[in-house]
Amino acid sequence: MRRALVNSAWFVAAFAWLCLGAGAVSAQQPINLGMVYPLTGQNAEYVKHYFIAPTELAAKEANDKGGVLGRPVKLFQEDSHYDGASAVSALTKLADVDKVIAVVTAFTPLTLPQLPVAEEKHIIVLAPSTEHPDITKSKWAVRMTPTAEKGGIASARIAAKLGMKTAATISEDNEAVRITIRAFDAEFAKLGGKVLGDETFKTQDTDMRGQLTKLKALQPDALYIQVSAGRPTALLLKQLSEVGFKPKHVFANHLVEDKEVQAIGSTMAEGVIYTALAIDPAYTERFKAAFGYEPDSNAGKHYDVTNLFFEAIRRAGTADDTVKIRDAIYNFGEYKGVVGTFRFEGTGEPNVFPILKIVKDGKYVMYTP
Amino acid sequence: MLLLLQLFIDGLAAGALYALMAVGFAIIYNGTRMLHLAHGAVFTFGGYALYVFLMLLRLPVALGLILAVGASAGLGVLMEIFVYRPLRERNSSPAAILVASLGLLTFFQALYALIFGTDTLNLHEGPLPTFEFADLTVTALHIVAAIAALIVFPVLQLFLVRTRYGRAIRALADNPRLAVVRGIDSDRLTILIFAIGSGLAGIAVGLVAFDLGVTPEMGFSVLFVALVAVIVGGVGYLPGAAAGGFLLGIIQDLSLWQLSGRWQGVVVFGALVTFLIFRPQGIFGYMLVTRRV
Numbered sequence: 001m002r003r004a005l006v007n008s009a010w011f012v013a014a015f016a017w018l019c020l021g022a023g024a025v026s027a028q029q030p031i032n033l034g035m036v037y038p039l040t041g042q043n044a045e046y047v048k049h050y051f052i053a054p055t056e057l058a059a060k061e062a063n064d065k066g067g068v069l070g071r072p073v074k075l076f077q078e079d080s081h082y083d084g085a086s087a088v089s090a091l092t093k094l095a096d097v098d099k100v101i102a103v104v105t106a107f108t109p110l111t112l113p114q115l116p117v118a119e120e121k122h123i124i125v126l127a128p129s130t131e132h133p134d135i136t137k138s139k140w141a142v143r144m145t146p147t148a149e150k151g152g153i154a155s156a157r158i159a160a161k162l163g164m165k166t167a168a169t170i171s172e173d174n175e176a177v178r179i180t181i182r183a184f185d186a187e188f189a190k191l192g193g194k195v196l197g198d199e200t201f202k203t204q205d206t207d208m209r210g211q212l213t214k215l216k217a218l219q220p221d222a223l224y225i226q227v228s229a230g231r232p233t234a235l236l237l238k239q240l241s242e243v244g245f246k247p248k249h250v251f252a253n254h255l256v257e258d259k260e261v262q263a264i265g266s267t268m269a270e271g272v273i274y275t276a277l278a279i280d281p282a283y284t285e286r287f288k289a290a291f292g293y294e295p296d297s298n299a300g301k302h303y304d305v306t307n308l309f310f311e312a313i314r315r316a317g318t319a320d321d322t323v324k325i326r327d328a329i330y331n332f333g334e335y336k337g338v339v340g341t342f343r344f345e346g347t348g349e350p351n352v353f354p355i356l357k358i359v360k361d362g363k364y365v366m367y368t369p
Numbered sequence: 370m371l372l373l374l375q376l377f378i379d380g381l382a383a384g385a386l387y388a389l390m391a392v393g394f395a396i397i398y399n400g401t402r403m404l405h406l407a408h409g410a411v412f413t414f415g416g417y418a419l420y421v422f423l424m425l426l427r428l429p430v431a432l433g434l435i436l437a438v439g440a441s442a443g444l445g446v447l448m449e450i451f452v453y454r455p456l457r458e459r460n461s462s463p464a465a466i467l468v469a470s471l472g473l474l475t476f477f478q479a480l481y482a483l484i485f486g487t488d489t490l491n492l493h494e495g496p497l498p499t500f501e502f503a504d505l506t507v508t509a510l511h512i513v514a515a516i517a518a519l520i521v522f523p524v525l526q527l528f529l530v531r532t533r534y535g536r537a538i539r540a541l542a543d544n545p546r547l548a549v550v551r552g553i554d555s556d557r558l559t560i561l562i563f564a565i566g567s568g569l570a571g572i573a574v575g576l577v578a579f580d581l582g583v584t585p586e587m588g589f590s591v592l593f594v595a596l597v598a599v600i601v602g603g604v605g606y607l608p609g610a611a612a613g614g615f616l617l618g619i620i621q622d623l624s625l626w627q628l629s630g631r632w633q634g635v636v637v638f639g640a641l642v643t644f645l646i647f648r649p650q651g652i653f654g655y656m657l658v659t660r661r662v
Contacts, residue, residue: 041586044487173631201630204590206581210379210625213506217372231489235581241496244506265495 030074031067031319033059033309034094034103034123036087036114039079042204043229047106049259050230051129052077053291054303055104058310060290068310069319076100082203084113095121101322102309104302107228108132108176115141122322124329128305129298132176135348142329142348144301144308144337148176151226151275152183154354155251158273159222160191161369162249167193168220170211170236172227173200180226196220203228209239216245223247230258237261237268249273254297254357257364273367275354277301283338297339304337311335375505376622384618385514386576388611389521390595391602393569395610397445398599399542400562402463406470407448408570408595409588410477415441415571416583417481420490438571445567446560448473454556474589481585489582497580510580517572522611525565529607538562542605597641603651612652616640 035055037047059073067073076098078090087110094100095117102124105111111127115138118125127135128144131151135141159167167188171177185195196218199211215223223245227233233255240250254276255261256269277297287295287303295303312328313319332344342350358367390412397405418440422433452473456466498509529535540548541558549555570588577587594617602613617637624636644651 040482040487042584045489048487199630202634205630205633207383208630210376210622211630213375213379214372214625238496242499242506242508244499244501260489263489263491263494268496 028071030072031069031313032074032076032098032100033306034076034078034091034098034100036078036080036090036094036103036105036110038082038107038110039077041082042206042231043082043107046229046231046258046260049291049293050296050299051104051106051302054287054295054299055306057287057290058303058306062307062310068313069317071319073310080105080110082107082110084109087111088113088117091117091123092121095123101319101325102126104128104306106130106298106302107174108135109174111135111141112175124309124322124326126305126309128301130176132179138348140326140348142305142308142344144305144339144342144350145277145297146275146352146354147349148179149183150353151253152180152185152224153187154275154356155224155273156184156187156191156193158356158367158369159188159224159249159251160193162222164222164249165193166196166218166220167222167224168195168197168199168215168218168247169224169226170199170201170208170215171225172232173202174228177226177228181224184224184226201232203232205232206235207239208232208236209243212236212239212243212245216243220247222249222251225250225252227253227255230255230260233258234260234264234268237272238264241268256359257294257296259293267362269359270362271359273356273358276357276364277339277352278355278366280338300337300339304335304339304342308332308335308337308342371504373623373626376625377619378505378507378511380619380622381615382508382511382514382576382618383622384615385518386573386591386614387594387598387618388518388614389569389573389576390591391598391610391614392522392525392607393566393573394592394595395566395599395602395604395607396538396569397562397566399605399607400538401453401559402545403453404463404467404470405448405453405566406467406592407473407477408445408566409592410474411441411445411448411567412570412574412588412591413481413583413585414444414477415574416578416587417485417490418571419575419578420485420492420583423492424490434575437575438568441571441574442564442568445563445570449559449563454559474592478585478589485583485585487585489584491582493579510576514576517576518615521569521572522608525569526608534558534561594637597637601640601644601651603653606651606653609651609653616652 037051038044059075062068063072076094078094080087080090091103091114094103104126106129108130111130114125118140125141127141130143131145131148133147136143169181171181181198188195197215199215201208201211225236250272252272252274254274256272256274261269279300284294312325316324316328318324330344330346335342340352342352344350356367357364394408415437419433419437422428422436452469456469500507529539537553537558541555598613598617599610602609621633621636
């Protein structure tokens with residue numbers, strides 16, 4: 001009897017030690033957050049500067065304050081090579097080997113293929129800057145930007161308001177971008193305008209002079225540029241000047257603020273009206289102090305989504321149950337970020353519309369016609 | 370009509386780039402029977418060398434260009450001496466040499482990214498100077514490409530036809546064994562072949578670097594089109610490679626007249642498939658009867 005009691009006591013002690021030990025290990029275990037981006041290729045430098053850097057900043061700030069729920073945040077990167085299949089492989093590796101509970105990613109062609117795998121593995125896909133409406137049909141995706149058509153609609157409205165009767169578009173051959181262009185064309189036509197031509201180019205293309213020459217021949221009042229990274233924006237603005245194409249107005253998105261445009265010559269962007277989200281100046285200062293250059297809207301979105309994720313972990317009270325974390329995001333209500341106020345009411349779709357800015361005397365300022 | 374003419378002019382400039390790469394590739398292939406895929410890495414190396422000479426060392430443009438061409442030639446020669454020759458001496462199969470060449474391309478691409486980063490390194494700020502001529506727009510790139518083509522190809526042809534070394538290269542391309550029996554030092558000549566072919570890549574990158582900057586993977590896409598140009602023009606015939614390059618550049622840009630820009634890659638593939646099916650010997654395939662270089 002006594003022996004049985006002693007054995008039981010040992011058993012209970014061992015069991016308690018295991019539980020406490022496991023708890024202690026869990027408390028110190030990092031929160032693994034993955035990043036799936038093209039780390040090579042034409043978009044690589046933009047990704048490094050405006051997608052990875054803000055997430056690193058958010059993680060560092062969290063870790064400096066003792067982590068999230070007392071656990072440090074650890075970041076993992078995988079290269080998706082701007083290819084959907086590679087993005088899926090990257091996500092799978094991050095989930096199965098690195099045990100991430102969420103990934104931050106970008107670009108519609110890379111994000112959409114990841115969603116079925118993320119749903120199967122219960123990985124939260126934080127895709128703050130992807131604009132395709134189908135992204136947030138998934139129960140595991142979160143976005144922090146207006147959907148694709150809103151940018152097109154806003155640009156069409158301002159073009160019509162400025163008296164543009166005709167327009168042409170040049171855009172990257174990308175699913176989300178096509179939605180933006182279709183929305184622009186439809187809204188512009190609805191407001192009495194006529195779209196004379198739509199030209200496209202592949203993501204990896206660097207010479208768009210032929211397409212710009214073709215559009216120049218149509219003599220549109222306005223040109224709408226829509227791309228998904230800074231370098232094509234810079235090349236388009238440069239080659240626009242080289243082919244002598246001078247529409248009355250050029251409309252674009254926030255990528256005119258990109259470093260690449262500044263490197264090639266920011267004067268080329270002078271007068272361009274573009275859709276963006278307003279950036280908190282205090283964040284701009286912190287970001288610049290950390291990295292030596294200013295953030296753009298995308299950098300703000302990636303920073304915000306990372307912090308939203310951390311905040312959702314705190315609200316859920318767990319960093320292990322991704323269902324609870326996901327639900328905490330979806331039912332967050334109002335989240336005040338550095339690029340605006342977002343409302344999450346049951347889905348990963350925020351309720352936000354872009355603002356308009358203009359490049360004036362080399363500065364990026366709010367635009368009111 | 371004006372649009373067609375403008376697209377034709379744009380296509381000529383692109384064609385000059387493809388022609389230079391294609392001829393460089395072809396001269397190496399004809400002389401060595403090796404598919405030197407690392408030619409793309411040599412092209413990119415020339416771009417980075419140009420960046421170092423002009424932007425870091427602040428050398429005059431002409432001197433920087435000459436040195437960059439020399440640097441490209443040098444890298445090509447080093448590849449021959451330290452990679453390809455040892456493989457040939459061990460009687461390695463063509464497949465092994467091809468894999469080695471692909472390995473070199475991948476290795477150097479990664480090395481460039483490691484040393485210079487993945488950022489685009491710009492050699493010129495702002496748009497290129499342009500000139501209006503009868504409602505047509507001609508950029509400095511068009512002019513430089515035209516000058517390069519007008520000088521390089523005739524000089525190369527003269528070298529191959531009129532000089533001792535040029536005739537030796539042609540002899541080696543025609544019949545390597547007979548050339549060796551006749552006393553031609555194939556090792557030294559192969560070094561010269563690599564120097565010339567890689568130097569042409571260095572000239573080609575000069576047409577691109579000022580316009581688009583330098584990136585680690587810039588050589589890959591140009592190499593692919595150059596390969597297609599060699600096939601289209603006729604494998605084994607250098608003027609054919611040049612003609613193939615110009616033809617591809619022109620049809621790629623002219624296709625924009627009726628097609629969207631997303632179809633440009635399809636046009637290049639289409640040209641390749643068409644020639645492989647209907648004229649696998651290329652445009653100048655009849656010249657292969659005498660195996661003229």
